[in-house]
Amino acid sequence: MTTPDEIQPIPEEKKLPPPWVVGLAFILLLGFLVLIGMGLRRTQMGPIVIGQKVPAFTLTTFDGQVVNTADYLGKVILVNFWASWCKPCEQEAFELEAAWQLYQPRGDVIFLGVGYVDTEPEALAFLHQFGITYPNGADVGTRVSQMFRIQGVPETYIIDQEGRLAYVKKGPFLSLSEIQNAVDQRLP
Amino acid sequence: MMGKGCWMSSFRLMDKAVKGPMISEPGNERPFQRAAPGKLTAMVAWVVMVGSLILFGLVTSPVAAQRPTPSDDEVNRLAKEMYCPVCENVPLDMCPTQACAQWRALIRQKIGEGLSDAEIKEYFVLQYGDRVLSEPPRRGFNWLIYILPPVFFIGGAVIVLNVMRTMRKNVPGTDGPEKDFLPPPDEVYLTRLEEELKRRQENDY
Numbered sequence: 001m002t003t004p005d006e007i008q009p010i011p012e013e014k015k016l017p018p019p020w021v022v023g024l025a026f027i028l029l030l031g032f033l034v035l036i037g038m039g040l041r042r043t044q045m046g047p048i049v050i051g052q053k054v055p056a057f058t059l060t061t062f063d064g065q066v067v068n069t070a071d072y073l074g075k076v077i078l079v080n081f082w083a084s085w086c087k088p089c090e091q092e093a094f095e096l097e098a099a100w101q102l103y104q105p106r107g108d109v110i111f112l113g114v115g116y117v118d119t120e121p122e123a124l125a126f127l128h129q130f131g132i133t134y135p136n137g138a139d140v141g142t143r144v145s146q147m148f149r150i151q152g153v154p155e156t157y158i159i160d161q162e163g164r165l166a167y168v169k170k171g172p173f174l175s176l177s178e179i180q181n182a183v184d185q186r187l188p
Numbered sequence: 189m190m191g192k193g194c195w196m197s198s199f200r201l202m203d204k205a206v207k208g209p210m211i212s213e214p215g216n217e218r219p220f221q222r223a224a225p226g227k228l229t230a231m232v233a234w235v236v237m238v239g240s241l242i243l244f245g246l247v248t249s250p251v252a253a254q255r256p257t258p259s260d261d262e263v264n265r266l267a268k269e270m271y272c273p274v275c276e277n278v279p280l281d282m283c284p285t286q287a288c289a290q291w292r293a294l295i296r297q298k299i300g301e302g303l304s305d306a307e308i309k310e311y312f313v314l315q316y317g318d319r320v321l322s323e324p325p326r327r328g329f330n331w332l333i334y335i336l337p338p339v340f341f342i343g344g345a346v347i348v349l350n351v352m353r354t355m356r357k358n359v360p361g362t363d364g365p366e367k368d369f370l371p372p373p374d375e376v377y378l379t380r381l382e383e384e385l386k387r388r389q390e391n392d393y
Contacts, residue, residue: 025343028336031332035329085274119290141315141317142319
């Protein structure tokens with residue numbers, strides 16, 4: 001005979017979801033967390049650092065030439081990001097062209113101009129206004145600027161003969177001698 | 189101009205071929221009389237005229253009806269679905285920078301060329317990347333942005349409903365079925381209990 005102290009409540013049977021539902025929920029949650037992690041990792045990476053190997057990239061110039069930096073391994077490459085709507089870019093335009101005129105005969109220094117989120121007519125007008133003759137092209141899809149993780153324009157990156165980032169300049173060059181100092185230090 | 193000149197010269201040649209060249213005869217009151225027209229001259233004149241007509245048609249270009257200049261409303265309708273390339277989180281229709289003004293001018297040009305909204309957006313995405321759009325394009329991993337939040341919201345709602353239903357069952361006096369904490373009464377035990385209680389009451393008195 002049972003006493004009141006021995007009487008236990010009848011537990012209600014809990015209905016659990018099927019195992020595949022639980023598994024799918026965990027997989028979705030994990031996938032979502034991975035995506036968030038990848039996005040955060042990218043935003044926290046910061047700009048490309050000096051000494052880091054710079055991946056080769058292709059630039060199609062405004063006159064239809066295709067320039068691949070891999071073809072210039074062994075040479076110093078100066079990559080300048082600019083835009084026609086960028087007032088500070090105008091400050092260094094003449095100096096960059098003057099520097100190019102100095103280094104072009106040597107053959108071991110290449111200047112590349114990358115137009116950042118610019119429209120072609122205005123970009124061409126900018127190049128014409130400042131008489132720029134070194135290769136310039138639009139950053140289609142902002143792939144090159146995202147690779148360098150630039151923070152604005154103008155920014156200049158110098159890649160050494162081994163394909164590593166050797167120099168970074170955020171903002172306009174103030175003089176021709178500043179450009180020469182930056183490039184000459186990377187030359188043998 | 190060239191076409192008109194060709195046309196007039198061929199016309200004069202035709203006129204001379206039909207009516208004959210002007211000649212002068214000594215003692216003639218009319219110093220200039222027309223000679224008899226030659227067949228060869230007439231043929232040459234016809235050929236020149238037809239050739240001029242053909243040349244005129246080839247040189248001049250057809251005049252097409254000009255498209256009306258897109259209005260600011262048309263431009264901004266598309267611009268508000270895109271973001272400024274320089275300023276963060278500023279729609280293109282509200283951005284005052286020069287870069288945005290150039291982009292709006294480009295949109296106006298593309299609308300004037302007859303491109304649809306989708307084509308213009310596709311152009312900007314190709315040129316400047318996906319981030320120019322206010323909504324991520326529906327392709328590749330971007331689909332997860334559209335699918336996962338509703339899935340998590342619905343899943344969370346189901347979980348909350350289940351928990352609330354369980355809580356209502358546990359509260360006494362609710363509409364849910366009552367729990368039986370006691371088994372059906374044991375009649376023999378109850379009879380004995382009542383007899384024992386009666387006996388104790390009589391002993392107390």
